Amino acid sequence: MILPDLLRASAARFPDKAAVTFPDGTALTFNWLDRDSDRVAARLARLGIGPGDRVGIISENDPAALVYWWGIMKAGAQSVDLPAQAGQATLDGVIEEARPKALCVQSKLFSKIAIRPGTILLTTDDAEVSASLYDVHHLENIVGDPTSVVPSLSRVSEDDVAMIVYTSGTTGRPKGVMLSHRNLYSNISAANELVGLTSDDSILLVVPFYFIHGRMQLLTHAMIAGTLHVSAGFQFPSTVLDELVKRAVTGFSGVPYHFLTLMERTKLRSTPLPALKYVLITGGALSPSALTELQAMIPSTGLHTAYGQTEASPRITWLGPLDMFRKLGSAGIVLPGVTVEITGGDGTAVPAGEVGEVMASGPNIMKGYVSGDEKTSGRIDASGRLATGDLGRFDAEGFLHLVGRSSDMIKTAGERVFPKEIEDVVASHPAVLENAVIGVRDALLGEKVVALVVLREGCTLSVKELREHCVKSMPFVRAPREVRVVASFPKTASGKINRSELQALAQ
Amino acid sequence: MSISDELIDKITKELARAGTTVDAETNLAGVIDSTAMMELVVWIGDKWGFDVEIDDITPENFGSVKKLTEYVEKRKK
Numbered sequence: 301m302i303l304p305d306l307l308r309a310s311a312a313r314f315p316d317k318a319a320v321t322f323p324d325g326t327a328l329t330f331n332w333l334d335r336d337s338d339r340v341a342a343r344l345a346r347l348g349i350g351p352g353d354r355v356g357i358i359s360e361n362d363p364a365a366l367v368y369w370w371g372i373m374k375a376g377a378q379s380v381d382l383p384a385q386a387g388q389a390t391l392d393g394v395i396e397e398a399r400p401k402a403l404c405v406q407s408k409l410f411s412k413i414a415i416r417p418g419t420i421l422l423t424t425d426d427a428e429v430s431a432s433l434y435d436v437h438h439l440e441n442i443v444g445d446p447t448s449v450v451p452s453l454s455r456v457s458e459d460d461v462a463m464i465v466y467t468s469g470t471t472g473r474p475k476g477v478m479l480s481h482r483n484l485y486s487n488i489s490a491a492n493e494l495v496g497l498t499s500d501d502s503i504l505l506v507v508p509f510y511f512i513h514g515r516m517q518l519l520t521h522a523m524i525a526g527t528l529h530v531s532a533g534f535q536f537p538s539t540v541l542d543e544l545v546k547r548a549v550t551g552f553s554g555v556p557y558h559f560l561t562l563m564e565r566t567k568l569r570s571t572p573l574p575a576l577k578y579v580l581i582t583g584g585a586l587s588p589s590a591l592t593e594l595q596a597m598i599p600s601t602g603l604h605t606a607y608g609q610t611e612a613s614p615r616i617t618w619l620g621p622l623d624m625f626r627k628l629g630s631a632g633i634v635l636p637g638v639t640v641e642i643t644g645g646d647g648t649a650v651p652a653g654e655v656g657e658v659m660a661s662g663p664n665i666m667k668g669y670v671s672g673d674e675k676t677s678g679r680i681d682a683s684g685r686l687a688t689g690d691l692g693r694f695d696a697e698g699f700l701h702l703v704g705r706s707s708d709m710i711k712t713a714g715e716r717v718f719p720k721e722i723e724d725v726v727a728s729h730p731a732v733l734e735n736a737v738i739g740v741r742d743a744l745l746g747e748k749v750v751a752l753v754v755l756r757e758g759c760t761l762s763v764k765e766l767r768e769h770c771v772k773s774m775p776f777v778r779a780p781r782e783v784r785v786v787a788s789f790p791k792t793a794s795g796k797i798n799r800s801e802l803q804a805l806a807q
Numbered sequence: 808m809s810i811s812d813e814l815i816d817k818i819t820k821e822l823a824r825a826g827t828t829v830d831a832e833t834n835l836a837g838v839i840d841s842t843a844m845m846e847l848v849v850w851i852g853d854k855w856g857f858d859v860e861i862d863d864i865t866p867e868n869f870g871s872v873k874k875l876t877e878y879v880e881k882r883k884k
Contacts, residue, residue, distance in 0.1 A: 360837075385840070387825055408837075411826060534841035536866055561841070565861050713842050745842070764821065772825045776843040 302453060302481040303462050303519060304374045307334050310525035314499065317525065320518075321547075323532040326363050330525065333370060335443075340371020340422075342448035343437060347420055349401050351376035351455050354464065355422070356400035358382040358391070358409050361509050361530050364424035364439045366518070368404040369463075369509070376456040377401075379463045381510035383474065387773040388412055390474060394466055398476055398670055458482040461667055465512050467610040470677070470707060472720035476670030477512075477610045486663035487613040488520045490636045494618050495578065495604065499525040503551040504543055506531045506558055507714075512610040513582060517553060526550075534558060541566040548575040555583035555714025559594055560744050569597045578621075582606040582614075583714040584746050585702070588628045595625070607631040607702065609716075611679065611686050613664040616640060617700050630699040631692065638662035640700060642693060647681060657706055658692045659685040708799055710739030710747050717749060717778050722770070726751050726780070729769045731759035736789060736797045737780065740806055750806060751780035754788060761785065811876045813854075818872070822847060831873040836866065844869065851875075855883035 310319070311334035318327040349355060355372045357379055359365035372379040380398045382391055384406075391413045395403075402420035405413070407427030415421065421434040422442075429436045461478045469475035503521060505528055507513045521528040529547045532539055541562060544552060559581060562568045579594075579601055586594065586605070595603055602621035608614040617640070619632030634640045641649050642656040650656040665686045666674070674680040679687055689707035692700050710717040719737040726735045734754040739747030755761055763783045770779035784806070790798040808816065811831060819829050822843040829838060839847070847869075852859045859882075863869075868878040 385824065533836055535836040535839065535844040536864055536869065537841075538861065538865060557842075561845075565845075565864070567861070744845075768820045771821060771823070775824065775840060776822050776846070777840050 301485050302373075302456055302458060302460075303484060303522075304337075304370065304453065306485075306519065306522040307337070307370055310499075310522055311335075314525045317499075318527045319522065319525075320363070320366060321527065321529045322361070322363055323530060323543075328363055328366065333367060336367045336439075337370035337374055338450045339443045339445060339448040340368055340439075341374035342450050343442045343445070344371065344375035344377060344402070345449070345451040347402065347435075347437075349375055349377050349420075350451065351460060353377045354380050354398055354400040355402045355404060356380040356382050356395060356398065357404045357510070358384050358413060359404065359406035359424055359509075360384055360409075361505075361514075362406055362424050365404060365406060366509065367439060367443070368422055368424070369518075372404075373462055374453070375451055376453055376460070378461045378478070380476070381463065381465050381515070382413075383466050383510060384409055384412070384508065385775040385777075386474070387775075388414070389773060394474060394476065398464060456481075458485070459667075463515065464670060465510070465515065465610050467512070468709075468716045468718050468721065470709075470718045470720065472718065472724050478667040478670060479610075479613050480667050483613040483664050483666060484516070484519055486637055487615055487635070488516060488523055490638065490664070491606070491615050491618065492520065492524065493636050494620060495580075497524045497526060497551070501550045501577070502527040502529060502547070503553065504529050504531050504540070504547055504549045506534055506540060506552075506554050512614045513553070513555075516614060534561060537561045537565045538567075541568060541571055544573055544576065545571060550575055550577040551580065552576060552578075553580035553582060556581060556586045556590070556746055557584075557713040557744065559586060560590060563590070563594060563597060564744070573598060573601065576601045578602045578604055580604045580606060582608070584711045585629075585631070591624065591628065605632060607700070609688060611666045612638075612660055612688075613666065615664070616658070616660045616688070619699075623699070627695075627697075627699050629701065630695070631702050632700060633698055634700065635662075635664070638664055640694075641685065653693055653695070655691055655693045655703055658688040658690045658700070658702070660688060661685045708738075710737075710749055712739065712742075712745045712747050712749055713777050714746075715777050722749060722751070722774070722778060722780065725770050725773050726753065726766065729761065729766060731755050731761045731765075734789065734797075736799065736802055738799070738803050738806055740782070742781075745781075748781040749778065750782045750784060752784050752786050752789070752802065752806065755785055809876075810855075810879050811872055814872045814875055814879075817850060818847070829872065831876070832871055835869060835871055835875075851879060855879050857882045857884055 311330040315331035404422040608616040722737040742748040790801040
């Protein structure tokens, strides 16, 4: 099974059913999406793009970008999701590393990246692009080409890379996670063994396509032939609640921040949602009290939580409604086909019930990073296990309980943030002598990014000034929410900032 | 500074993506994320001295600087 087979099968079963709808009313049927993406694949093949090649996508949630994404996979090539929210330097670094043979770019994002002259450009709309500078292909022209010959996928295997998703890395540079057809298919089918979605199901999507969360929902709904409704976004939480009502979706998934926002800033409690069969909380844990309150607000809806990370395609464990309150606070049971071991510092398993690092293996674990350092960085050990960086233990019934992280990662509003990427930017502010970025518990965001700074003599720094400095090179959600000026940092014997001590002081 | 200018200043310098141009008509949902929108809601309340009601955080009131200016003028104390 390769991923384009999912779309083809659903298009054969339900040609005229809406596969994806957009807030502006655009609806792509399965047949439409299948036919147009075939023509994209044909064009890419004609351009010499096929297995082993990469095609970058930089776009917000847009129908054309979705057609391209399927078309790239149907050409046997690898899609590279560029994080549209990132700053230009980050995006340029990603393009430099991934070296895509073509770029699919939404015209409003043209200015965000440096595009080399001669690049094959796949545009999502009919905006004017210099044909003398680039090899430009408009989607309208591609899908209107009746001479298209769809390439055979016989040379593509399940173990070939299907897509690359960029996610935060410990070094401050995003990591390109390479996921194969097998990685992704194994994960969505294993998860669906537990949830049992069918073609009667539908979902409201509130995250960008280019997050693993977005791609996973697109693939899941292509597999089950369910409709995915793209939300207008969480900027207006009440609008999201309206969408849940009007679309009458059976499912909704989001990060804890989304649920807390719906709970605190909308009339969720008094809004009947009779169609909503399940919600899936992912990208972090809701507190036991918030889960209890959420269930009270939507009493007929089953609560599910999933734990995982992009490198695991992304799910590792699952907790469903039957166990949610019996095992409150647990990350759930291990997904079918996945193995989780809890190990000590030497990499060997710790006795049952003891805390150690969560190590995951199975068909869902990534092929590797684009940078090729998955082993030297310790993310994949000699046995092929993914070191998650999370600390946990199993209880007697095999439910995983997460107790912390072995890395310094911060999770804020569902975003994975590593201090180094923020610290490098903070350090470039002229008033800053030394800094450390940590996550501090926050009721809405999960953790908020806090910058602790030692200032240069005679300098001052307000949170406003630092924020203005930071948002030049990162999205707002990652920028420090708070600045605390300190006289000095606690240091380890080797002179490094003692993060655990700092963390304890800051909380 | 006028309310409109203050809003544009706050949004472009602190909340929007780098390099984003914001004028009175720009669709704000297209240039700031949901956490920034919440920050804007709190900032407006503090700055002009009123509580922004949940029901007020809509595209009709917060969809653009123009709409937001009208909303602030109506609500400020």
